[in-house]
Amino acid sequence: MGFIGRAFLRLLHALSKAFAVLIALLHTVRPRRRQRIVAEGEPSPRWELAVIALLVGAACFAVMFIVIYAADWRRQTQLLGLAIGGAFALLATALIIASKQLVVSEELEEEYPEVGDPAEQLNVTQIVTETGSRMTRKRFLKGAAGAAGAALGAALIVPAASIGPVLDTESLYYSPWRRGRRLVDEEGRPYRATDISNTTFYTAYPENVDHEVLAAPIVVVRVVPDRLDLPPGRDDWAPEGILAYSKVCTHAGCAVSEYRKPLFPPTSPQPAFVCPCHYSTFDPATGGSVIYGPAGRNLPQLPLMIDDAGDLRAAGDFSGPVGPSFWGVRS
Amino acid sequence: MSGKASEIPRAPGFTCATAVAISVVVSLALLAQPAPGQPPSGIVHPKNQRGMSLHELGEQLFAGNCASCHGSVGQGIENPRPNTGAGNTTGQGPDLRGVGAIAPDFYLRTGRMPLTSPGEKPERHAPFFNDREIRALTAYVASLGKGPPIPRPRPHGQSLSRGLDLFTDHCAGCHQVVGEGGYVTDTNVPVLDHATPREIAEAVRVGPYLMPSFSKRDITDHDLNAIVAYVRHSRHPTDAGGLGIGHIGPVPEGMVAWAVAGFVLVGVCAVLGSRLRKS
Numbered sequence: 186m187g188f189i190g191r192a193f194l195r196l197l198h199a200l201s202k203a204f205a206v207l208i209a210l211l212h213t214v215r216p217r218r219r220q221r222i223v224a225e226g227e228p229s230p231r232w233e234l235a236v237i238a239l240l241v242g243a244a245c246f247a248v249m250f251i252v253i254y255a256a257d258w259r260r261q262t263q264l265l266g267l268a269i270g271g272a273f274a275l276l277a278t279a280l281i282i283a284s285k286q287l288v289v290s291e292e293l294e295e296e297y298p299e300v301g302d303p304a305e306q307l308n309v310t311q312i313v314t315e316t317g318s319r320m321t322r323k324r325f326l327k328g329a330a331g332a333a334g335a336a337l338g339a340a341l342i343v344p345a346a347s348i349g350p351v352l353d354t355e356s357l358y359y360s361p362w363r364r365g366r367r368l369v370d371e372e373g374r375p376y377r378a379t380d381i382s383n384t385t386f387y388t389a390y391p392e393n394v395d396h397e398v399l400a401a402p403i404v405v406v407r408v409v410p411d412r413l414d415l416p417p418g419r420d421d422w423a424p425e426g427i428l429a430y431s432k433v434c435t436h437a438g439c440a441v442s443e444y445r446k447p448l449f450p451p452t453s454p455q456p457a458f459v460c461p462c463h464y465s466t467f468d469p470a471t472g473g474s475v476i477y478g479p480a481g482r483n484l485p486q487l488p489l490m491i492d493d494a495g496d497l498r499a500a501g502d503f504s505g506p507v508g509p510s511f512w513g514v515r516s
Numbered sequence: 517m518s519g520k521a522s523e524i525p526r527a528p529g530f531t532c533a534t535a536v537a538i539s540v541v542v543s544l545a546l547l548a549q550p551a552p553g554q555p556p557s558g559i560v561h562p563k564n565q566r567g568m569s570l571h572e573l574g575e576q577l578f579a580g581n582c583a584s585c586h587g588s589v590g591q592g593i594e595n596p597r598p599n600t601g602a603g604n605t606t607g608q609g610p611d612l613r614g615v616g617a618i619a620p621d622f623y624l625r626t627g628r629m630p631l632t633s634p635g636e637k638p639e640r641h642a643p644f645f646n647d648r649e650i651r652a653l654t655a656y657v658a659s660l661g662k663g664p665p666i667p668r669p670r671p672h673g674q675s676l677s678r679g680l681d682l683f684t685d686h687c688a689g690c691h692q693v694v695g696e697g698g699y700v701t702d703t704n705v706p707v708l709d710h711a712t713p714r715e716i717a718e719a720v721r722v723g724p725y726l727m728p729s730f731s732k733r734d735i736t737d738h739d740l741n742a743i744v745a746y747v748r749h750s751r752h753p754t755d756a757g758g759l760g761i762g763h764i765g766p767v768p769e770g771m772v773a774w775a776v777a778g779f780v781l782v783g784v785c786a787v788l789g790s791r792l793r794k795s
Binding site: 260262263266277281285371380382384385386388440442443444445446447448449451452453454457459461464466477478 | 594595596608609610634635685686688689690698699700701702703722723724725726727728729730731733734756758759784787788790
């Protein structure tokens with residue numbers, strides 16, 4: 186007999202020993218027949234079959250997910266979602282049916298003991314009083330604890346200041362527009378007065394300023410000078426009938442991105458800027474006044490001028506604060 | 517303001533389909549009632565068209581269907597006045613001398629003209645004339661004055677990303693970023709699903725009704741090709757990661773999430789729980 190044969194015999198011996206131990210263990214662990222705790226229930230093979238079918242279905246969906254994922258079939262993420270969703274849905278249905286139809290259940294009610302035993306309450310009061318007997322400076326301790334609680338509460342509330350400037354509203358008035366600043370387009374090319382036609386509208390920004398600054402974007406249009414009816418003091422704000430207004434709606438701060446320009450004015454609504462969020466409508470010819478919608482104040486107007494080279498420049502700052510109204514800003 | 521100024525615009529996307537359906541029904545109802553003195557269809561088609569030259573046909577169609585508002589020689593009518601041409605409508609309409617072929621081709625091929633009354637909003641409709649009639653009318657209007665020809669956009673092979681950039685800059689404010697339309701106060705903005713490349717290019721140059729118009733200085737022909745390419749692409753976006761739900765933004769998506777998922781969750785709770793039986 187060689188080495189291998191002996192090793193095999195030894196392995197067999199060890200296995201038979203382990204088997205014997207397992208049998209013995211199982212024998213001791215197996216419970217004796219005892220009285221039932223849970224009432225016996227009728228077996229229901231139909232529901233069992235349903236649960237088994239659902240579980241198998243769930244498995245199929247899960248396998249489908251793996252197959253779709255592996256095949257990357259038409260890159261359909263919807264199918265992936267459908268497969269894994271179906272698997273979970275079937276699994277959930279199986280669990281619901283199992284819990285309702287297969288697991289034996291019973292309803293039990295137990296009377297609660299009466300709440301509030303007077304003797305017990307007296308006891309508790311006494312215990313609390315006695316545990317505090319070592320403390321001599323009770324008021325001082327109470328005050329310190331109160332201070333800790335108050336400070337913690339304040340610490341939780343204070344970050345709310347990040348929501349917006351509460352006391353310091355100075356930043357809301359910030360505008361990058363100054364007298365002499367040129368109007369440029371999205372790519373930074375300066376707008377010339379001759380670029381502005383009277384059939385459409387243009388979005389402009391101040392030269393060399395971040396476009397994301399709230400007061401930076403403006404809308405520019407040209408209207409027939411005869412139609413202009415600007416508020417007093419704005420007579421020279423619209424050279425050649427070219428007008429500029431903040432592009433930020435004074436209602437909720439959306440970009441005023443719609444401009445209606447009638448092809449035949451006599452039978453059409455008048456020209457107007459329209460905000461697509463809540464349809465606030467502003468009349469460019471009358472200083473950006475609100476002609477419809479929830480906006481509470483006019484679009485701030487930017488005075489313009491045309492320099493010797495024909496470029497459009499701001500002639501000053503806006504007529505009012507830009508963006509949605511806030512405390513203290515009503516007109 | 518037109519007579520229908522009481523129509524309150526609603527949130528975009530929320531009832532887009534409903535609004536379109538309503539406007540179609542309303543326009544059909546309006547069209548169903550021809551103006552007094554006009555034939556039942558409201559449109560005059562000359563008899564014996566085969567024997568007419570294109571110019572003659574155009575002239576006759578213009579006199580019968582357009583002159584009451586645009587004037588007998590297309591000179592336009594600034595102030596409303598009782599009509600002396602076909603029908604007895606009070607005419608008012610723009611001067612057509614010098615609009616070229618581009619505007620009549622757009623308005624007639626999209627069924628926006630003729631209107632029943634001058635105050636009516638021009639909306640997309642099946643064309644009221646056949647192809648030869650449209651060509652005749654377009655040629656006739658173009659002959660009234662020197663004006664731009666019909667554009668020939670070439671969207672094939674254009675950059676979609678450039679088109680998207682231009683579309684968001686110039687068009688998406690009203691037409692929504694995948695061309696699903698929307699509203700401006702007093703009218704609705706058409707969906708671009710049915711517009712042909714030629715109609716898109718024409719609309720950009722003409723600026724129909726309340727739309728701004730864009731010169732070649734504002735949007736070059738090359739850029740216009742990219743816009744047309746993008747609009748065509750936007751009809752079938754890829755929708756990676758889910759259903760498009762009308763491509764009208766977060767409102768319908770939120771409604772689906774809340775209405776559908778919410779009801780499903782409540783239903784599951786009802787199935788899971790059971791009522792305590794009081795003895």
